[in-house]
Amino acid sequence: MSNTASLRPEPVASEHIPLKARNVAFDWADTPLHWIPGDPATTHTINVLHLLLPAGERWFVHVYKQVLPYVRDARLREDVIGFIGQEAMHSQAHDGVLPHLRAQGLDPTPYTAQVDWFFEKLLGDRTLPPGRARKWWLLERVALIAAIEHYTAFLGDWVLNAGALDARGADPTMLDLLRWHGAEEVEHRSVAFDLFVHLDGGYRRRVRTWATAFTALVFLWQRGIRFFMENDPTLIDGKASFREFLRAGRQGVLPTAGAMTRSIPQYLSRTYHPSRYGSTAQAAAYLAGSPAATAAESRTPGGA
Amino acid sequence: MPRTPRIRKAPTARTARAVRTVAVAAAAALVARRALRHRIKASPLWPMPALETPVSGKGRDAQVTTTSRQLTVAERTEEAAGVVRLRLAGDGLPDWEPGAHIDLVLPSGAIRQYSLCGDPATPGSYTIATRLIEDGRGGSREVHERLHEGTAVEVRGPRNRFRLDECHAYVFLAGGIGITPILPMVRRAEREGVPWRLLYAGRSRASMPFLEEIEKLAAPGADRVTVVAEDEDGRPDLAALLAGAPPYAAVYCCGPEPLMDAVAALLPDAPEGLTLHTERFAPAAAPSPAPAADNVPFEVELHRTGRTVTVPAGTSILRAIRDQALPDLPYSCEQGFCGTCQQRVLAGEVAHRDELLTDAERDDSLLICVSRARDGGRLVLDL
Numbered sequence: 237m238s239n240t241a242s243l244r245p246e247p248v249a250s251e252h253i254p255l256k257a258r259n260v261a262f263d264w265a266d267t268p269l270h271w272i273p274g275d276p277a278t279t280h281t282i283n284v285l286h287l288l289l290p291a292g293e294r295w296f297v298h299v300y301k302q303v304l305p306y307v308r309d310a311r312l313r314e315d316v317i318g319f320i321g322q323e324a325m326h327s328q329a330h331d332g333v334l335p336h337l338r339a340q341g342l343d344p345t346p347y348t349a350q351v352d353w354f355f356e357k358l359l360g361d362r363t364l365p366p367g368r369a370r371k372w373w374l375l376e377r378v379a380l381i382a383a384i385e386h387y388t389a390f391l392g393d394w395v396l397n398a399g400a401l402d403a404r405g406a407d408p409t410m411l412d413l414l415r416w417h418g419a420e421e422v423e424h425r426s427v428a429f430d431l432f433v434h435l436d437g438g439y440r441r442r443v444r445t446w447a448t449a450f451t452a453l454v455f456l457w458q459r460g461i462r463f464f465m466e467n468d469p470t471l472i473d474g475k476a477s478f479r480e481f482l483r484a485g486r487q488g489v490l491p492t493a494g495a496m497t498r499s500i501p502q503y504l505s506r507t508y509h510p511s512r513y514g515s516t517a518q519a520a521a522y523l524a525g526s527p528a529a530t531a532a533e534s535r536t537p538g539g540a
Numbered sequence: 541m542p543r544t545p546r547i548r549k550a551p552t553a554r555t556a557r558a559v560r561t562v563a564v565a566a567a568a569a570l571v572a573r574r575a576l577r578h579r580i581k582a583s584p585l586w587p588m589p590a591l592e593t594p595v596s597g598k599g600r601d602a603q604v605t606t607t608s609r610q611l612t613v614a615e616r617t618e619e620a621a622g623v624v625r626l627r628l629a630g631d632g633l634p635d636w637e638p639g640a641h642i643d644l645v646l647p648s649g650a651i652r653q654y655s656l657c658g659d660p661a662t663p664g665s666y667t668i669a670t671r672l673i674e675d676g677r678g679g680s681r682e683v684h685e686r687l688h689e690g691t692a693v694e695v696r697g698p699r700n701r702f703r704l705d706e707c708h709a710y711v712f713l714a715g716g717i718g719i720t721p722i723l724p725m726v727r728r729a730e731r732e733g734v735p736w737r738l739l740y741a742g743r744s745r746a747s748m749p750f751l752e753e754i755e756k757l758a759a760p761g762a763d764r765v766t767v768v769a770e771d772e773d774g775r776p777d778l779a780a781l782l783a784g785a786p787p788y789a790a791v792y793c794c795g796p797e798p799l800m801d802a803v804a805a806l807l808p809d810a811p812e813g814l815t816l817h818t819e820r821f822a823p824a825a826a827p828s829p830a831p832a833a834d835n836v837p838f839e840v841e842l843h844r845t846g847r848t849v850t851v852p853a854g855t856s857i858l859r860a861i862r863d864q865a866l867p868d869l870p871y872s873c874e875q876g877f878c879g880t881c882q883q884r885v886l887a888g889e890v891a892h893r894d895e896l897l898t899d900a901e902r903d904d905s906l907l908i909c910v911s912r913a914r915d916g917g918r919l920v921l922d923l
Contacts, residue, residue, distance in 0.1 A: 257873040259895070265634055290596040297880060301870035320880050321872025328879075328896075334597035348597045349590035356591055462584050 245433065245509035247426060251516045255318025255424050257325050259535055260528040262413055264336035269470060271407035276471055277461075277480040278489045282414070284460030286333040287347050292384070293327035295355035296320075299377045302361075303431065312427075312434055319427040322420045329413060341469035347460060354456075375436045376445065382432040383442070383449035386503045386510065389425035391491070392418030393514040396522055400488030408527075416526045422519035425510040439506065446503055608645070608696045609633070614665060616689050619749040622672045623717065624684055627658070628695060629665040636660055638724035639702035639792075639819070642668070645694035647686050652679035655721035655794075655819075656698060657750070660728075666695065669749050671717040701899075702819040704728060707790035710736040711781065711814075713803060715795020716748065721819055722794055723750055730757055735786070741768040741776040741799070782806050788813035838913040842866070842923040843886055857908040857919075866923065876910035883908050888919035 272279045300320050307313045334344050359377065364370045395401070395418040401411060432442070458476065465474035485492035502508055523529045579586055614629035637660060641653045658667030670683045687693060704710075704725045714722040719740060729736040738758075742748035751767065758765035768776040782803070785791065791814050793803050800818050807816055840857055841848045842865060851860040858881050862869050871881040876894035884905050891914040894907040913919045 257878045259873070259875065259877040263632065263634070265632060287596075294595070301880065304870055305868040317870075317872050320870065321878040324872065324878040324880055331596055332599050335599040338597070345594055345597055346585055346590070349594035350585060350588040352591035352595050353589050356595070357589075459585070466584055 243506045245429075245507060246512075247430070247509045248511040251426070251511040253423055253516050253520065255315060255322060255427070257318070257321030258416070258420075258523075258529050258532040260325060260329055260416060260532045262329060262332060262409055262528060264333060264409065267336065267407045267409050269337075269340045269342065269468070271410045272401065272489060273405050275404065275484070275489065276468060276474065277465065277476065278484045280464035280468065280476075281457075281461050281481065281484065281490060283333075283337070283464055284457050285414075286330045286337070287344055287460050287463075288351055288456055290327050290331035290334070291348065291351045291355040293323040293330075295359060296323045296381055297327070298360075299374070299381060300431075302374060303378060303435070306435060307431070309434060312430055315424070315427045316431060319424045322424055326417050326420070329417065333413070342464065342467055347463045351456070376441070378428075378435055379432050379441050379445035380449050382428040383446040383503065384453070385421070385425065385428035386446075386499070387449075387453060388421045389510055389514055390496075390499050392421030392425070392519070394418075394491045394495070396422065396518055398488060404487075404489060406489075412526055412528050415522055416528050419519035419522040419526070419529075422514045423516060423523075425514060429508075429510050443504060450500075608694050611666070611693055611695050613687050613689050613691045613693065616687070619669050620751070621744075621747045623669055623747070623749045624672075625657075625667060625669045625749070626683070626687060627665050627667050628693065630695075631664070633664060633666065634698065636666075636698040637700055638704045638728050639721050640698040640700040641702075641721070642666060642698045643696040644668070644683075645696070646679060646682045647691075647693075648678075648682060650677075650679055650682065651696075652683075655702075657720040657723050660724060666698070669717065669720050671749075702792075702794070702817065704792065705790060705815075705817075707788075707815075708734065709786045709789040710734060711785045711789050711791045712736060712738040713778070713781070713791065713793040713795065713799070714738070714740045715799040716742045718793075718795035718799075718819075719748070719750055719754075720794075722792060723753070725792055726754070726757060737764050737766075737781070737785070739766045739768065739776055739778070739781050741795070742770070744771045745769045778802055779806055779809070782810040782814070785811055785814060787811045788815075790814075791816045793817070794819045835912070836916040838916045839918045840913070841918065841920045843920050844923055851912070856910065857912065861908065861923070869923075871909055874909045876907050879907065881907055881909045884922035886920040886922050889914035889917050890919065891915075 270276045270279045272282075297320050300316055300323075304313070304316060307316055334348065337344050359380075362373060364373055395414045461476040465471065465476045468474050481490065482493060484490035485494075502513065609630055611628040611630040611633075613626050615625075615627035617625045619625040636656055639655075641655045643651050644654055645651055654668035654670060656666050657669050658665065670680050672684045673680045702721055710725070710729050712722050712726055722738070726736060726738055738754065740748065740751075740754060745751060745767070748767070748769065754765055755767070766776070766781065768774075778799075782791070789811075791803070791807075793800055793816065803818075804816060807814060835853050837850060837852045839848055839850055840861065842861065845865060847865050849857075849860050849864045851857050856874070858869065858871050858874065862871075869881070872878045873880070877896055879896050882897070882901075882905050890902070890906045891912050892902050892906060893910040893912070896907065897905065908921075
């Protein structure tokens with residue numbers, strides 16, 4: 237008995253925190269195109285988030301709205317409801333950056349229209365007979381979200397600790413967006429996985445959807461960087477390169493290739509639970525001082 | 541004897557075939573790689589399809605208006621008889637385009653929209669002009685009586701529902717204070733060298749703001765501007781103006797209702813392809829903070845479920861439906877900003893109280909966590 241128990245995911249109870257959406261707003265008027273000064277390659281690598289997240293997180297919300305009736309655990313249900321609101325705000329906040337990019341001569345629409353297609357059509361609600369097929373597709377998407385959330389939590393934890401971005405003089409508004417988002421990802425990092433375990437939790441599905449999500453993320457991300465580098469109006473012969481990525485990792489302005497590789501066996505371990513990585517206390521501490529989050533607090537009537 | 545050649549021949553033949561297969565496959569792979577690289581170089585976004593009407597990247601107009609700024613009246617001038625011009629100064633003001641307006645939160649809490657009539661190229665301040673309307677709703681009176689140099693005011697926006705589209709020629713029509721959104725458009729057209737004409741009508745020359753600047757703009761080609769003061773010249777000849785417009789020009793019109801109706805009525809007889817853009821003086825009132833009198837009970841019919849729910853005073857539609865009919869209805873923030881609880885309205889008048897939906901979205905949907913039925917009426921939802 238004890239042998240089988242040790243193979244199950246063990247959550248760390250103290251890492252749980254009640255979730256609430258924050259009504260943030262960002263003013264991009266003073267944010268330069270290359271918001272990490274002198275480093276367009278890294279700027280655009282991170283900018284890909286603004287291309288993927290508006291449609292991606294809208295899709296999370298869309299899927300989770302359908303899952304809600306299947307959740308039978310009251311606390312998980314509260315978590316899922318909080319998760320939905322946070323993801324909806326992430327989607328809106330990143331979407332708000334896109335008009336600013338366009339105003340600076342870098343129109344993201346050709347790329348985002350494809351991401352829209354990817355999430356709305358390819359991963360959308362397919363015409364399936366009610367019953368097993370429809371349930372299977374819903375569970376498959378829930379598992380995909382759990383795998384993607386492993387990476388958003390990884391990135392959230394990274395950006396909260398990425399002092400090199402401050403040292404390089406990155407734009408404070410953009411940093412606040414990334415860290416507010418990162419901190420909320422860390423806050424709710426267990427929800428998607430808990431929901432997946434609650435509804436299905438099959439190991440083969442976990443591996444399969446991880447492989448799909450990982451491949452899709454790599455595919456979309458490299459396309460996004462190439463797209464930005466080639467269309468940036470201030471770069472004469474902008475090119476994305478893997479060497480730049482490794483260089484940025486060494487300088488601490490992007491996660492290192494090593495850390496990213498190590499995160500793979502984490503998720504595939506049978507005892508994986510998101511609460512064992514990252515720190516809720518650190519996330520809460522950031523949110524307590526974040527300009528956007530505190531402004532949201534003051535806008536919220538009776539907010540607590 | 542007959543065996544030996546077979547044994548010898550078979551392996552060589554097989555090897556040769558294998559080599560040939562590998563060579564062909566490698567060549568095919570090389571060709572494919574070259575073609576792919578070429579293809580991707582020509583269009584980096586190949587081969588994913590795009591969604592026909594993209595959803596992402598529009599930003600949220602409504603979100604911009606929720607960011608309010610504290611500005612100070614830096615300058616107050618009598619622009620014409622009954623019209624004051626205010627220059628509102630502050631730091632980090634967003635850029636704007638001709639046609640934009642701001643929401644001005646007056647000292648009493650009332651919100652009024654005013655077109656920006658300054659120069660977009662001047663940072664650090666917004667300029668508006670207001671005519672005193674004696675029998676109006678009280679907004680203009682408040683501007684005239686309570687906003688003085690040094691007064692602090694709250695401003696939201698700017699927003700633009702009257703954008704100047706690119707065109708090869710413009711025809712502008714302004715009636716009285718309707719000149720405010722038109723003036724920056726005329727300046728822009730003049731600066732960019734696009735041919736334009738302006739008809740500016742008003743009661744009397746003394747009551748018409750910005751006359752001097754407009755007549756100065758007209759100077760190089762005197763017939764570009766027609767100023768019609770009713771007390772001297774009678775009614776403006778709209779038909780003549782439109783008849784003289786170049787085909788496929790864009791017509792921008794702002795003024796009192798009868799003027800705009802007259803222009804719309806004349807358009808079918810005008811030259812081919814004119815497009816009409818109008819802005820009314822008093823757009824539908826902006827959503828104001830929930831007045832207590834609006835918090836009355838009302839009924840909501842769930843069309844697909846076939847049930848009717850009573851929403852008590854002080855309870856949201858969301859809570860009422862979850863308690864009485866559909867416990868699994870999705871929601872999250874319960875404060876009208878995350879958008880999770882958006883539902884379609886099939887019938888009934890909605891008092892919108894959210895901070896998220898655009899005007900177009902408000903036409904047929906609502907956020908049930910905060911919005912209610914107007915005046916205790918009945919709503920039919922697609923649920």
